[in-house]
Structure formats: C-alpha cells, structure tokens
Amino acid sequence: MSDSSAGVTRRSFLQTTGAVAAGAPLLGSTLAREAVARLGPQMDGGAPGAGTLLVKNIHTLVTMDEDRREIRDGALFVRDNVIEAVGATNELPATADDVLDLKGRYLVTPGLINTHHHFYQVLTRVIKPDGTLFPWLKTLYPIWAGMTSGDIYLSAQLAAAELMLSGCTTSSDHLYILPNDSSIDDEIGALADIGMRFTAVRGSMSIGESDGGLPPDSVVEREPDILKDSQRLIETYHDNSRHSMVRVALGPCSPFTISEGLMRDSAALAREYEGVRLHTHLAENQDDIAYSRERYGMRPGEWTESVDWLAGDVWHAHTVWLNDEEIGMFARAGVGAAHCPCSNMRLASGAAPIRKMRDAGVKVGLGVDGSASNDTSNLIQEARQAMLLARVREIDVSGMTAREALEIATLGGAQVLGRDDIGHLAPGMSADFVAYDTLANDWVGAHADPVAAVILCHTDSVSFSFINGRKVVDEGRITTVDYDVLAKQTRDAAIRLSS
Numbered sequence: 001m002s003d004s005s006a007g008v009t010r011r012s013f014l015q016t017t018g019a020v021a022a023g024a025p026l027l028g029s030t031l032a033r034e035a036v037a038r039l040g041p042q043m044d045g046g047a048p049g050a051g052t053l054l055v056k057n058i059h060t061l062v063t064m065d066e067d068r069r070e071i072r073d074g075a076l077f078v079r080d081n082v083i084e085a086v087g088a089t090n091e092l093p094a095t096a097d098d099v100l101d102l103k104g105r106y107l108v109t110p111g112l113i114n115t116h117h118h119f120y121q122v123l124t125r126v127i128k129p130d131g132t133l134f135p136w137l138k139t140l141y142p143i144w145a146g147m148t149s150g151d152i153y154l155s156a157q158l159a160a161a162e163l164m165l166s167g168c169t170t171s172s173d174h175l176y177i178l179p180n181d182s183s184i185d186d187e188i189g190a191l192a193d194i195g196m197r198f199t200a201v202r203g204s205m206s207i208g209e210s211d212g213g214l215p216p217d218s219v220v221e222r223e224p225d226i227l228k229d230s231q232r233l234i235e236t237y238h239d240n241s242r243h244s245m246v247r248v249a250l251g252p253c254s255p256f257t258i259s260e261g262l263m264r265d266s267a268a269l270a271r272e273y274e275g276v277r278l279h280t281h282l283a284e285n286q287d288d289i290a291y292s293r294e295r296y297g298m299r300p301g302e303w304t305e306s307v308d309w310l311a312g313d314v315w316h317a318h319t320v321w322l323n324d325e326e327i328g329m330f331a332r333a334g335v336g337a338a339h340c341p342c343s344n345m346r347l348a349s350g351a352a353p354i355r356k357m358r359d360a361g362v363k364v365g366l367g368v369d370g371s372a373s374n375d376t377s378n379l380i381q382e383a384r385q386a387m388l389l390a391r392v393r394e395i396d397v398s399g400m401t402a403r404e405a406l407e408i409a410t411l412g413g414a415q416v417l418g419r420d421d422i423g424h425l426a427p428g429m430s431a432d433f434v435a436y437d438t439l440a441n442d443w444v445g446a447h448a449d450p451v452a453a454v455i456l457c458h459t460d461s462v463s464f465s466f467i468n469g470r471k472v473v474d475e476g477r478i479t480t481v482d483y484d485v486l487a488k489q490t491r492d493a494a495i496r497l498s499s
C-alpha cells in the first residue's frame with residue numbers, strides 16, 4: 001500500500017471515531033499536537049472529566065499507600081483529575097456531580113503501569129513463533145521496514161486498547177524503527193485520542209549490518225537526525241508537570257544496534273530537560289551478553305557506566321542476566337528495570353533475578369514487551385506470570401507474593417517511570433484507578449481473599465477504568481474508541497504489511 005492509501009486508512013479511522021475533524025491535515029505531528037491539545041482542558045479542570053466524582057461502596061479499595069491499606073466498603077472522591085479523599089464510604093461526601101455506586105461488588109486498585117512495550121508489534125504477532133532473540137529480530141526487521149504512519153497510529157491505539165482493558169492506565173512505548181513516513185508523533189496522537197497516560201520513548205537504531213550491528217542497513221537512521229528529532233519531540237510534547245498525560249524519553253535501542261556515541265549524546269540531550277528519562281534494552285539473553293563482551297570488552301553493567309547511563313534517570317528493559325555486582329551498581333545508582341516475564345519465557349531468554357533486585361533496592365516495574373514476543377498486551381496476566389516465574393526461579397513462594405506482584409505492577413511502575421503522581425491512591429494523586437468484578441465467573445470460590453484473586457485467578461480484564469478522572473472503560477467496554485472498528489482496521493494493516 002502506498003503512503004497515500006495508508007493516509008486514507010488513517011483518516012477514515014480517525015473520522016469513524018470522531019477523533020479529528022474532516023479536512024484536518026494528515027501530517028502526524030499536526031494531528032498529534034491537536035490530540036494532545038484536546039487533553040489540555042481536562043488537565044486544567046475543564047471538560048471532559050471536570051467536576052467531582054464519587055466512587056462508593058467499593059468491595060475492597062486497595063490503596064497501595066504507605067501503609068498498604070486495603071479498605072473494606074471503600075470510596076474515592078475525585079475533583080477534576082485529582083483524588084481529593086480516600087476512605088470508607090461513610091466517611092466521604094455523600095454525593096458528587098457524578099456518582100458510581102459499585103454496590104459492594106467491585107474491587108478497586110490503582111491503575112496498572114506498563115514500563116516497556118513496542119506497540120507496533122501488534123501488527124506482527126506469532127511470526128517466528130519458536131525463535132530466540134537474534135534470529136527472531138532478523139526475521140522481523142524487513143517486515144517492520146514496510147510500516148507507515150497509519151500503521152503506527154493504528155497499532156499504538158490497538159495496543160493501548162488491550163492495555164486499558166487489562167487495567168493499565170499509564171504506558172510507555174519504545175518505538176525504535178521509523179520507516180517511510182512514520183514518526184513518534186503518530187503514537188502520541190493515538191494515545192491522546194484514546195485517553196491513555198503516556199511516556200513516549202524516542203527509540204533509535206544507528207548501526208546496521210555493514211558496521212557490525214544486527215539490523216539491516218535500510219532500517220537504521222543517521223545519528224544527527226536521531227538527535228535532532230529527539231530534541232524536536234521533547235520540545236513539542238514533553239510535559240513534566242504533575243498529572244501530565246505525555247512525557248518523552250530517549251531510547252537508543254540496544255547495545256547491538258547503536259553506537260556508544262549515540263548513548264552518550266542521548267544522555268546529554270535528555271539531561272538538558274527536566275524529567276526526560278533514558279531507556280534501552282539490557283542483558284536480555286546470553287547472546288546479548290556475548291555481544292557486549294566481544295564488541296565492547298565489558299559486561300552490560302560496566303558498559304552502561306562507560307556511556308553515562310548508570311544513573312537514576314535510566315530504566316532498562318529485561319536485565320535478565322545481571323550479576324550480583326551489577327545488581328548492587330543499579331541499586332546504588334537508582335537505575336530502574338522493566339521486568340518482562342512473558343517475553344523472557346517466550347524467547348527462552350531466562351528468568352530475571354527479581355527477588356535479588358528487589359531485596360537490593362532496585363526499582364522494578366512490569367512490561368508486557370512488544371506484542372511480537374508475548375504475544376498479547378495483557379498487563380494483569382503479566383503480573384501473574386511475574387509472580388509464577390519468580391517462584392519457579394527461586395523454588396520458593398517468597399520469590400514473589402501475590403500482593404507484591406500487584407505492587408510491582410502499580411507502585412513499582414510509577415517509580416521506574418519517575419512519577420510520584422500515579423501508582424497509589426491517596427489525596428493529591430492522579431485519578432487513575434480500575435475496578436474488577438468480584439462476582440466474575442472466573443472468581444467463583446475466591447471470596448476468601450479477593451485482593452490475591454486479582455493475581456492468582458484468571459483475571460484478564462477490568463470492568464471500569466478511570467484515567468485522569470475520565471471513565472475510559474465502562475462495564476468492560478472502552479468508551480473512547482470503537483474497538484471493533486479499530487481492530488478491523490489494524491487487522492487489515494497487519495495483513496497488508498506481511499503480504
């Protein structure tokens with residue numbers, strides 16, 4: 001499909017969902033700026049999501065606050081996009097502009113936070129289903145090279161819809177391949193339109209096969225272009241204010257796709273702006289470790305230090321093969337980790353030492369990783385797999401408790417993304433929370449501990465979700481897009497891409 005026909009796909013989708021007015025230009029950056037601008041009034045207390053909201057008669061309210069309070073017959077009182085009060089229903093105001101009565105049936109937790117993803121990979125699921133990392137990547141790079149701006153928009157929105165239905169209210173995305181007319185603007189616009197809180201990671205690859213890297217030369221970018229576009233994105237979209245809906249991070253892809261110079265230059269650029277963080281893949285499998293040793297003569301931990309990435313504004317995906325010394329280095333420096341258990345199992349990469357990392361004080365969040373190596377974007381299921389894998393690794397149930405899995409998925413994710421306004425429910429926090437049905441058929445017999453049931457039972461979706469005070473999932477259905485239309489258009493794009 002040509003670029004112009006991709007534009008038609010995107011235009012028709014946007015018009016179907018009412019996301020953009022007819023006649024609006026199709027340039028990704030223009031659309032994205034408009035979409036982000038529409039979020040502005042909400043952040044300032046205007047419509048939508050303005051006024052007060054009372055959520056009452058919550059079966060159990062899991063706050064994840066300092067005392068890890070779990071409040072029976074709980075309630076939340078929200079003003080605009082911020083939580084004003086948390087407590088028992090009989091302690092909070094009796095009414096509000098909007099009232100959601102959960103009738104003692106639904107359990108509420110903070111919204112889950114996804115710290116690592118590649119949204120575009122929803123277009124290429126189950127390709128090379130039995131490959132390990134490097135052969136899997138080499139199969140996929142040429143397919144991804146065919147993506148357009150419209151593909152990036154659709155896939156980002158579809159991945160976000162899957163995440164929202166599975167309880168996620170904030171996600172990051174690491175987009176490191178930008179072929180044809182695509183740009184990071186496309187996914188920023190997609191996420192603003194669907195209403196998800198977002199950290200957009202401007203990914204990059206600069207070392208192709210001819211220079212000893214893994215990707216074909218055709219999909220790598222020139223480093224000056226990467227840095228120039230990174231600066232443009234930061235200055236256009238990055239909002240470091242409390243409750244912001246969009247932040248930008250910089251993310252050279254991995255040790256085997258970029259130069260050390262790009263790592264250092266990206267770090268220096270990010271640190272010129274408040275709250276711009278750094279993200280990459282690290283120590284994912286044994287091939288990755290071998291590449292670092294061979295090319296740089298260092299283990300991954302030493303390498304991060306050598307390129308100025310051993311710092312509290314950095315988070316790494318995977319960290320499966322960190323040794324004890326590296327765990328200590330990361331804890332002391334405040335480096336975060338995005339733990340991606342499904343992807344690590346799917347690609348037979350290994351089981352990350354999460355118990356050791358948490359005990360040492362490393363910040364750990366969860367990531368579903370790209371949908372080509374998971375092959376889903378279900379964050380509740382990811383939390384369940386994190387708990388199970390940790391117990392298998394340690395051969396000990398204390399490898400991870402059910403409540404700890406929920407904590408990593410909420411509070412842990414907020415710490416990794418450097419946010420103190422999300423991840424737990426307390427006055428002054430962003431109004432991001434989700435509700436699970438304790439009477440779901442999959443929870444029959446789980447009444448003894450409904451909080452543990454979120455992780456231990458088959459829980460794959462939420463009944464209600466609020467992001468920034470706005471109801472984005474209502475009785476299990478997304479309110480901000482037509483999910484069936486979105487799925488059809490994304491399916492069509494995926495078929496075209498792989499044909």
Ligand SMILES: [Zn+2]
Nearest residue numbers: 281317369370
């Ligand atoms: Zn990844």
